[in-house]
Amino acid sequence: MKKSILTTLFLGLLATQTSFAQEPLMIAKQGSFAVGGTVKTSEGSYTPIPAEISDKTSASFWDAYGASVKAGGMSLHGDHASVFYQVPANAKSPPLVFLHGYGGSIRTWQTTPDGREGFDTLFLRKGYPIYLVDQPRSGSAGKSTEKAEITATPDEQFWYAQFRIGVYPNFNQGVQFPQDKASYEQFFRSMTPATGAFNVGVITDSMAKLFEKTGDGVFVTHSAGGVIGWTTAMASDKVKGIVAIEAGNFPFPESEVPQALTSKFGDVSPISVSFEQFKNSRKSQSSSTSATLSPMN
Amino acid sequence: MKKSILTTLFLGLLATQTSFAQEPLMIAKQGSFAVGGTVKTSEGSYTPIPAEISDKTSASFWDAYGASVKAGGMSLHGDHASVFYQVPANAKSPPLVFLHGYGGSIRTWQTTPDGREGFDTLFLRKGYPIYLVDQPRSGSAGKSTEKAEITATPDEQFWYAQFRIGVYPNFNQGVQFPQDKASYEQFFRSMTPATGAFNVGVITDSMAKLFEKTGDGVFVTHSAGGVIGWTTAMASDKVKGIVAIEAGNFPFPESEVPQALTSKFGDVSPISVSFEQFKNSRKSQSSSTSATLSPMN
Structure with a gap:
């Protein structure tokens, strides 16, 4: 599958860079702001x-x-996204917008559980502006317009399997997740509960508004955030490429929707969109040289 | 009062720096980690x-x-703090640890509501390592071991008064809060609800452990975070100075506790600690040249 190959290449390129990148980062500008939301x-x-x-x-x-x-x-x-950005000196184009998945936040893209530099710093070293997102009702964007309960439910072994680390306490063969106790602890302490329901419309709206600020950019999404990558590309002509890592779902034109995938651990029903919507998302991406990054092409 | 004078000087020094600080930041190291907490x-x-x-x-x-x-x-x-840190090239001592107040997070110390550089970047420009904290049960450190309810209660006009901006929609005379609509919106979108009860012991424990990592440092606290400044200084000999901005409360040796302050908007009862505890906090601070920063001296 094209997506998997591109993802692997993408991660492989990063791996070759880390060992000899020790010079200071030159940051022209950094800060945070809220975007989107309602009252x-x-x-x-x-x-x-x-x-x-x-x-x-x-x-x-x-x-x-x-x-x-x-x-x-x-x-x-409430219902805004919170964004931390850093623009390196002599910044290249395009800016990269990073959106976390379930239980995630800006932390997803920072230091790895075993203490190596995160995607944020790696891409700054390569010269790209980075925008890290706490999606509406997550992390520092916790102000939701809807009530919610923080259940404080012990559930980490479930996610350990769901995230394909292994069947607790074992590791899947060949998994790259670090196997020491400190990394395990850092990983589960990097998760944070949502403070309101996951609402595709609310999150998409905030991301489309973010791309109005960044201008033409590439959207890097993880897991449950994958869906928002596709919906934002359909809502904004500023999304010029998508890098979807372990995307949780995919949209299809309504005439070509495949059957749901079924499993005792949860069925996945493909997202059905109009052909017009699907075409629009392709159009916005094919107008850019970054288009080859997108698994939708 | 000594505290007010020092706070004013501190803010005044910052103000003189911002206008001509446009060169890129040189960051030797940055990242995030969790500290403290329980299982x-x-x-x-x-x-x-x-x-x-x-x-x-x-x-x-x-x-x-x-x-x-x-x-x-x-x-x-759960119950850990989440920390984002940046160490500038040729870093000076001491490192600065920043803790937010009620409804706050790391965002408190980043960009101001009207878009100017936050305390984080200002102090990086001055050469100090900065550690920004999401305290346990706040922001990206949202995993609490106790249940909580996110009530999504409209209450901003109450905080507008409580934070001494004014009596909504008016501004207090001479207040420096920006008076345009966009800044007002950014300010209230920079707040985020706690995901669990404010627990002094839990937060203090995480901060004492953070100072074990940073080594001797200065603790910059805001509002409700002020209490944690005092309790951490009593728990750790690594807190060499405290800058308390609008601290919500103060500890006194048990033999010298003044009367509670009373008000229809909430009484404030001073914190009573043993003379030994009080002395310990003074001792740790007076061993450092940063001691003059502390309003406890």
Whole structure:
């Protein structure tokens, strides 16, 4: 499959670079910002000193907070993505946007569990601007407009298998995951729970707006983030290439949708899109020299 | 009050630097890691293929996940801090550790709401290694060992007053907060909800372990993070100075605890510690030339 070959080449190229890249990074600009999102407003009218506490001279802080929430008329900015970017000196084109998968965050692209440089730094060394994303309702973009529960459920052995590390406590044959205890711990401490439901429309909207800021760029997606790569390419003409690593799903034109893949560990139903949408995503990519990076071509 | 004067000087020094600092940053090393935390384990024994799904050939992914959770015997690594660090070329001593306050994360120290460079980049330009913290149960360190609810409550006007920006929609006289709509939006989108209860012991433990990694350093804390500055200095001899910006509370030796401050917006009870603890925190700081930075001296 073309995707697998390209992914392997991509990772192989990185591996050859790490050993002799010890000179300092030259960073022209770095910082963070929020992009996308919406505003939710509560009923009522904002009351700086709610009646419930106005006569008090002593109170618990959270009672004062509660009185203010009860009076209402307040806002919540949520469902945005949070982006950390670094632009190297003498930057090359295109910029690279990195989106994590399930349980991920910006951390996915930083230091590896065994302490080697992450994709962020490797690509900065190659001269590309990098944009690391916490998708809406994840990491530092945790403000969701919808309620959610953090269940604190022990489930790491399940993900260990799901992420194809092995069947705990064993490792799959040939797996490159580091096999020491410290790396195992760092890996599971690099995961972080979502603070709201995974919403393709919300995330896609924030990513399309991010590409308006970056201009023509390449979208590097991981796992569950793979879906957002395809949907963003359909929504924005600025996505000039996609590198999908272990993408969780793929879109097909509605007339050519294959059967669902079935498994006791979860069926996967292909994403059906109109032929027009599918064609649009191809068009935006084929207008760029980066088009060969995209497994959609 | 000594603290206010030092804080003002500190901010004033930064302000004079920003306008002519346009050369690229030289970064010798950057990356992220988790530090501190604990492991929670569920009862039962881990079953790679739970009986509930073993005979199925088709299933929903989350049903398979649920069956695995029900079989139990799995782990959750949680309650760690997540740290992003950058070490400039020809780094000076001491390293600076930055801890956010309520609703904060690493984002607190990055780009300002109106797009200027954050404390992280300003201090890198001055040659200091910087360590930005997502405290346990915040930001990308969201894995908590305790359940929590994300309430998605509109409450920003309350925080607008609490953070002394003004009484919404007005601004306090002389406030330096930018008064345009885009900055307001960026500010409230830089906040992120905690994914578990604020636990002084858990956070202090992770910060003491972080200072074991950084070695002797200065702890820069904001707002609710202020408390953790004092408790970490009492727990670790590596905290050689504290810069507390708008610290939410202060410790006193048990024989000298002043009365609580009372207010309809929440009383503040001083933190009482043993004289030995209080003395220890002073000792660790006075052994360093950075001691003058600490409002505890």
